[in-house]
Amino acid sequence: MSDFTPTEMMTIAASRALTNDDVCFVGIGAPSAACNVARLTHAPDITLIYESGTVGTKPDVLPLSIGDGELCDTALFTVSVPEMFRYWLQGGRITTGFLGGAQIDRFANLNTTVVGPYEHPKVRLPGGGGAPEIASNCGQIFITMALSKRGFVDKLNFITSMGHGEGGNHRERLGMKTKGPTRVITDLCILEPNPVTKELTVVSIHKGVTRQQIVENCGWPIKFAETVIDTPVPTETELQTLRDINARTKKAHQGNKEAA
Amino acid sequence: MARLISLAEAISENVHDGDTVAMEGFTHLIPYAAGHEVIRQGKKDLFLIRMTPDILYDQLIGAGAARGMKFSWGGNPGVGSLHRFRDAVENQWPRPLEIEEHSHAAMANAYEAGAANLPFAMLRGYIGADLTKVNPNIKQVMCPFTGEVLAAVPAIRPDVTIIHALRADRKGNVLLEGIVGVQKEAVLGARRSIVTVEEIVDELNPPSPNSVVLPSWAVTAVVEVPGGAFPSYAQGYYPRSNAFYIAWDEIARDRDTFQAWIEENIMKAGPEDFAKHAKKAA
Numbered sequence: 001m002s003d004f005t006p007t008e009m010m011t012i013a014a015s016r017a018l019t020n021d022d023v024c025f026v027g028i029g030a031p032s033a034a035c036n037v038a039r040l041t042h043a044p045d046i047t048l049i050y051e052s053g054t055v056g057t058k059p060d061v062l063p064l065s066i067g068d069g070e071l072c073d074t075a076l077f078t079v080s081v082p083e084m085f086r087y088w089l090q091g092g093r094i095t096t097g098f099l100g101g102a103q104i105d106r107f108a109n110l111n112t113t114v115v116g117p118y119e120h121p122k123v124r125l126p127g128g129g130g131a132p133e134i135a136s137n138c139g140q141i142f143i144t145m146a147l148s149k150r151g152f153v154d155k156l157n158f159i160t161s162m163g164h165g166e167g168g169n170h171r172e173r174l175g176m177k178t179k180g181p182t183r184v185i186t187d188l189c190i191l192e193p194n195p196v197t198k199e200l201t202v203v204s205i206h207k208g209v210t211r212q213q214i215v216e217n218c219g220w221p222i223k224f225a226e227t228v229i230d231t232p233v234p235t236e237t238e239l240q241t242l243r244d245i246n247a248r249t250k251k252a253h254q255g256n257k258e259a260a
Numbered sequence: 261m262a263r264l265i266s267l268a269e270a271i272s273e274n275v276h277d278g279d280t281v282a283m284e285g286f287t288h289l290i291p292y293a294a295g296h297e298v299i300r301q302g303k304k305d306l307f308l309i310r311m312t313p314d315i316l317y318d319q320l321i322g323a324g325a326a327r328g329m330k331f332s333w334g335g336n337p338g339v340g341s342l343h344r345f346r347d348a349v350e351n352q353w354p355r356p357l358e359i360e361e362h363s364h365a366a367m368a369n370a371y372e373a374g375a376a377n378l379p380f381a382m383l384r385g386y387i388g389a390d391l392t393k394v395n396p397n398i399k400q401v402m403c404p405f406t407g408e409v410l411a412a413v414p415a416i417r418p419d420v421t422i423i424h425a426l427r428a429d430r431k432g433n434v435l436l437e438g439i440v441g442v443q444k445e446a447v448l449g450a451r452r453s454i455v456t457v458e459e460i461v462d463e464l465n466p467p468s469p470n471s472v473v474l475p476s477w478a479v480t481a482v483v484e485v486p487g488g489a490f491p492s493y494a495q496g497y498y499p500r501s502n503a504f505y506i507a508w509d510e511i512a513r514d515r516d517t518f519q520a521w522i523e524e525n526i527m528k529a530g531p532e533d534f535a536k537h538a539k540k541a542a
Binding site: 051085137 | 333339368384385440506
């Protein structure tokens with residue numbers, strides 16, 4: 001296979017986490033690319049849902065927002081936002097939530113709210129959006145974000161959406177019956193929670209990446225599973241599918257540039 | 261019955277300084293033209309409500325029209341930060357902004373409770389989330405039948421809700437299609453409502469018996485503003501200008517370029533300037 005970038009490897013590895021049977025609540029950005037690569041390769045019957053209310057959508061170009069017209073035009077049906085969150089998400093109909101985040105900790109809790117104190121933030125981030133309830137109401141959660149010291153931090157300023165909380169059976173203790181984050185796909189490796197402690201540990205390393213690189217890019221002393229495998233490199237089909245959809249998307253988003 | 265009037269009249273009659281105002285739209289059908297009229301008329305001390313405040317609320321905040329905002333996701337979708345919103349929260353420019361922050365699920369439930377004339381909404385939400393520590397309007401309620409503890413938030417009852425819809429008939433009955441967001445709930449939960457539309461037609465002819473229709477008697481004012489959702493979009497009329505959303509990042513990053521943009525494109529402009537963006541897809 002030809003060369004690929006770490007971001008391409010991340011998106012493709014993330015797409016592989018999804019199956020044909022998944023009903024997937026899609027976050028914008030990296031998760032959206034991964035979900036659509038899955039749909040266009042090994043999981044053609046996957047149901048993709050965006051929080052704008054579009055169900056079973058099959059966009060030809062990646063949406064810039066969660067509510068682009070492309071999503072509605074290609075959806076099986078579109079519901080109101082209250083119905084989306086009440087009947088479909090809270091109703092327990094969604095198997096998988098796919099999220100990104102600005103910051104994550106070792107128990108896969110996510111912060112997309114603030115850096116620094118909430119009342120006087122150093123950086124005000126967009127906030128949680130659908131994430132707090134996606135994280136608790138979907139059957140399981142996949143997360144994709146690039147591995148960096150800024151993103152993978154020892155302690156979060158703010159828990160926007162709970163992953164495994166303080167670790168162990170914390171979710172269960174709060175009455176949650178869903179699995180929470182089961183996989184975190186980065187540009188260097190794949191992490192999964194330890195079955196008992198729920199601490200994220202490295203289970204698969206992408207081609208050309210060293211353990212040292214992973215350690216240096218993580219904000220906590222990251223652990224490796226007993227058995228660590230090599231992530232299979234992208235196939236020709238996966239890579240071509242991703243590059244094609246990215247090219248279509250770039251072209252589409254550059255059009256229609258007029259001042260309001 | 262809804263009055264069919266000009267945008268200037270609709271805003272001056274229905275939006276008052278200090279009001280709580282919801283200008284809703286979930287990416288689709290965002291009422292830009294109406295929001296610009298609010299800025300042009302110099303309305304101030306507004307408490308803004310919106311699930312997904314995007315560029316329009318960045319403009320209102322940067323122009324100094326808002327004292328506060330209730331929201332659940334404040335960003336430029338797929339692009340990054342809202343720089344004027346950030347400047348207000350991080351540096352209190354041009355004035356401090358009081359924020360009440362929720363999750364989407366809570367806001368959607370709260371709008372529905374408002375439309376249903378209930379005092380609060382409940383949901384299975386905010387579990388393990390820190391928003392409960394910083395927002396005193398997130399409380400808990402116990403199910404009287406099972407004992408389950410659920411999250412509770414106050415119903416959203418805006419003084420005025422402003423939305424953009426596809427079309428209305430001459431009586432003021434309004435049709436929405438596509439991504440309909442929380443617009444129906446936001447209108448029904450509000451004391452007054454303004455709906456701008458792409459066109460006013462003789463016969464509404466809803467495409468399905470289940471179409472989202474707001475009847476004239478549930479709306480205060482209807483205004484024809486073709487192109488009034490640009491750079492957002494109107495299903496079947498014109499697409500979202502993703503290019504403009506991307507370009508806004510540079511415009512809003514700097515206070516001077518932002519103010520120059522407001523002066524040129526809002527203060528010296530009018531609702532008729534949106535017409536150039538209007539078109540009807542075949």
